[in-house]
Amino acid sequence: MDYKQLIIRGISYSQTQSGAYALLLEHEETHIKLPVVIGNFEAQSISLGLEKDIHPPRPLTHDLFSKFIVSTNYELVSVIIYQIVDGVFFSNINFKNKATEEELILDARTSDAVAMAVRFDAPIFTTQQVLNEAGILLELEDVSKEEQTFSETVQAEDNLKSLSMEELQKLLEDAVKEEDYDTALEIQEEIKRRKKKID
Numbered sequence: 001m002d003y004k005q006l007i008i009r010g011i012s013y014s015q016t017q018s019g020a021y022a023l024l025l026e027h028e029e030t031h032i033k034l035p036v037v038i039g040n041f042e043a044q045s046i047s048l049g050l051e052k053d054i055h056p057p058r059p060l061t062h063d064l065f066s067k068f069i070v071s072t073n074y075e076l077v078s079v080i081i082y083q084i085v086d087g088v089f090f091s092n093i094n095f096k097n098k099a100t101e102e103e104l105i106l107d108a109r110t111s112d113a114v115a116m117a118v119r120f121d122a123p124i125f126t127t128q129q130v131l132n133e134a135g136i137l138l139e140l141e142d143v144s145k146e147e148q149t150f151s152e153t154v155q156a157e158d159n160l161k162s163l164s165m166e167e168l169q170k171l172l173e174d175a176v177k178e179e180d181y182d183t184a185l186e187i188q189e190e191i192k193r194r195k196k197k198i199d
Contacts (some may be wrong), residue, residue, distance in 0.1 A: 003080060014037055017163065020038065024109075034136075046115045076117065078125060079123070080124075080126065084134050
């Protein structure tokens with residue numbers, strides 16, 4: 001299968017779910033962004049994994065599992081986000097034994113898989129289908145600042161189906177600007193539904 005490699009663009013506080021964060025992954029070639037809602041612990045673990053110079057006084061769960069992998073002579077080869085169902089991403093972590101070349105594939109939550117990948121500097125991949133279903137194609141740098149927030153606009157409009165395509169696109173830009181990726185996905189789904197009707 002032709003997998004698409006993703007890079008981590010950042011982690012931000014989720015605007016829609018209290019205590020949750022949005023992990024933003026990006027396909028470098030197409031600049032399609034893949035937002036994944038993750039928990040507070042996983043966000044902290046990924047951040048610490050990215051900051052190689054910061055070491056917690058006691059090992060976190062992902063650090064402990066990483067040491068176990070190394071001690072058993074395995075290496076983490078890659079992470080693959082292979083499916084999204086009802087807004088939930090499904091991932092596999094691919095391991096290989098350094099001595100025997102034996103391969104091992106474990107099912108994992110995407111947040112845990114990414115937290116492990118950053119500790120091994122392992123690549124993160126996804127499929128074109130996942131990018132098509134959940135990706136957001138938008139240049140964050142080109143989004144203009146607006147006085148009215150996305151949440152206020154949605155409350156005022158109350159119904160995405162009543163908006164024009166131009167208004168939906170504008171709201172999508174506002175949502176991404178405010179890092180409200182959950183709602184941005186909802187808007188993009190509405191845009192995709194309308195495009196299918198046109199086709």
